[in-house]
Amino acid sequence: MKLTGAEIIIEVLIEQGVSDMFGYPGGAALNIFEALYHRQDEIAFYLTAHEQGATHAADGYARATGKTGVVLATSGPGATNTITGIATAYLDSVPMVVITANVGTSLIGKDSFQEVFITGISQPITKHNYAVRDITRLADTLRNAFKIAGSGRRGPVLIDIPKDITAASCEFTPAPKWEEPKAACAPQSELQKVADLIAKAKRPVVCFGGGVISSEASEELLEFVKKARIPACHTIMGTGVIGFGDDLDLGMIGMHGSMTANHAIDEADLMLAMGTRFSDRVALNLRDFAPHATIVQFDIDESEIRKNVLVDLAIIGDLKMELQSLIPLVESQERPDWLGIISKWQKEYDIIDGKGIDGIRPFEIMEVIGEKCGDDAVIATDVGQHQMWAAQFCKKTRPRGFLTSGGLGTMGFGYGAAIGAAVALKNATVFHITSDGSFHMNMNEACTAVSNNLKVITVIFDNKVLGMVHQWQNDFYEKHFVATEPERKSDYIKLAEGFGAKGFRAETKAELEKAIDEAIACEGPAWIVCPIDRNEKVLPMIPNGGTVRNAILI
Amino acid sequence: MNGKKAIIAMLVENNANVLTRVSMLFGKRGYNIDSLTVSETNDPMISRITITTQGDDRIIEQIILQTKKMVEVKAVRLEDENEAILRELLLVKVGADESQRAAIRDICEIYKASIVDFSPASIVCELTGKPSKINGFLEIIGKYEILELCRTGVTAMDHGNKIMVCENKESHRA
Secondary structure (H helix, E strand, O other), X not given: OEEEHHHHHHHHHHHOOOOEEEEOXXXXXXXXXXXXHOOOOOOEEEEOOOHHHHHHXXXXXXXXXXXXXXXXEOOOHHHHOOHHHHHHHHHOOOOEEEEEEEOOHHHOXXXXXXXXXXXXXXXXXXXXXXXXXXHHHHHHHHHHHHHHHOOOOOOEEEEEEEHHHHHOEEEOOOOOOOOOOOOOOOOHHHHHHHHHHHHHOOOEEEEEOHHHHHOOOHHHHHHHHHHHOOOEEEOHHHOOOOOOOOOOEEEEOOOOOXXXXXXXXXXXXXXXXXXXXXXXXXXXXXXXXXXXXEEEEEEOOHHHOOOOOOOOEEEEOOHHHHHHHHHHHOOOXXXXXXXXXXXXXXXXXXXXXOOOOOOOOHHHHHHXXXXXXXXXXXXXXXXXXXXXXXXXXXXXXXXXXXEOOOOOOOOOHHHHHXXXXXXXXXXXXXXXXXXXXXXXXXXXXXXXXHHOOOOEEEEEEEOOOOHHHHHHHHHHOOOOOOOOOOOOOOOHHHHHHHHOOEEEEOOOHHHHHHHHHHHHHOOOOEEEEEEOOOOOOOOOEOOOOOOHHHOEOO | OOOEEEEEEEEEEOOOOHHHHHHHHHHHHOOOOOEEEEEEOXXXXXXXXXXXXXXXXXXXXXXXXXXXXXXXXXXXXXXXXXXXXXXXXXXXXXXXXXXXXXXXXXXXXXXXXXXXXXXXXXXXXXXXXXXXXXXXXXXHHOOOEEXXXXXXXXXXXXXXXOOOOOOOOOOOOO
């Protein structure tokens, strides 16, 4: 059958199972929107306030479900506005397909109106990208994009399509949805080596990251650590996999990780790193990281092996299958000595200090949210102090239930991501944890949540400063607070009402409980602003290049 | 960058932008490109790139693994400098008056370089060979006044039946 380029785009999206997409229209994209007009029953289009919000929404949609998120944007500024969102997805290995329209082929390279070389701009932050020049290649290019985004180590793919290609026609041959073939698993002999190391180890530790969630291996991971009784810590990307307070849960590792997790890594004789890439926020000092441990690194991406940390054994392949093979090879053990030391550390170090702080505490806010949000809720965060508190005190256990920009650290990620998760999960309540700093970056997406009646409850940790930078200026720059005390007069309740949402203020735990109940009961999105003390710090903190022995505790 | 020299050969899809992608990867990861050659192969859909770079074993391993991940890269190989056939082309314009011409011609003869241009004040010499041979020639000819110099960069191929082939045939031409 003969179709226009625009019709082919929509046809392939439907063929690949896309039911929702996010974006913003514009001149160069008009043919695509015209083709979408006729298929609105099959694909819901969510118009955001800004293309950055659309990419974060597609990203949140993908993180919450594992499905590839899809963005449609126009040329020029529409395309450049997607960049931060694409980079965010790239750094956290999130599957995403971004379609940008471009000016017609004859106008390309002439600095035409709303023309940018977006494939050049997006090259280093995409898994791959395409500039379509031949309509006969369009359908397969779109299919390849889904294949690349959703296979192996996930990532974003951008396809740039000139307007004349969307208008031209060619023969279209339907194809089935691409399904990922069974991923490769490391050979049994390699896994036997891991089992032998575990059998010999006296102080083993698992450190896992987002790879566990990407490969849907959370259940296998829990079964594995419970059978071998290996305590586990996680990176921020692994939040929500293991139960908070479980005796094998060491909490988060790294710069703002728990003292117990960092001590355990410091003293371990075997470290099993699973789906984590040893970023500089995890392995702060490469020379002194896990100094006594034999390190085994499991990753689907071979180029992650030895990139940051030298390891003794590399297991390349799909973590879920590898854990399934590994579980029968390990023996049940009790490890009373090692777990005894860990429990001693937990009692000694992992306590919260509250001296000289007024009002509701960040951990109390997270506690109330944890109690109120229900099992199916999703938490999306922005970036900064509140993000670390959310990760440290997130008591929910739900893989794909904690959405955060771990790699790029994108302030403004949270609202879009929460919208994407709310669209994906239809009936779920999504908590958007943010701060006065991050919220000001992309609060414009409130209009998207209102228009689509999405149950996104924003909790604003309002300390009137750009908290994380403020904390660094306090600790490392002799309290020279420059550009972190903005003196904003924003009235969040009025702003919420201005957008057509509900606004609440909560200064105590009881007020917060009440506000959350009311927010859940009302239609559509709501904001709850919680004033907190500006002297609240994210602790513990291991400075750049340090180890657990350099941790700042007060 | 410290470390030893390495020569990396790649087969890539002959698509627009492939060279940018490969060189951008080097830029992004902070690897140095000392020289780079690229040309179409006997299969017009495939180009061959040869890059000389430097780094310790870990960096070279990273370069190979990172380039291998690119969807348009079909094969990557670290060339063994002692095993592979390495060739480079040099053009050098040497300032030479009548009194110096004979000596320059002698040097060219010893190195089997050809004189491809001749003017009252200068001579252009052309030399093809291993990088070490070109370096040797330049050391001697450098005693004269070098007006202009260009080297193509190394291109490499293995002896005998060691043949570089694409690991997959998938096309990503758009």
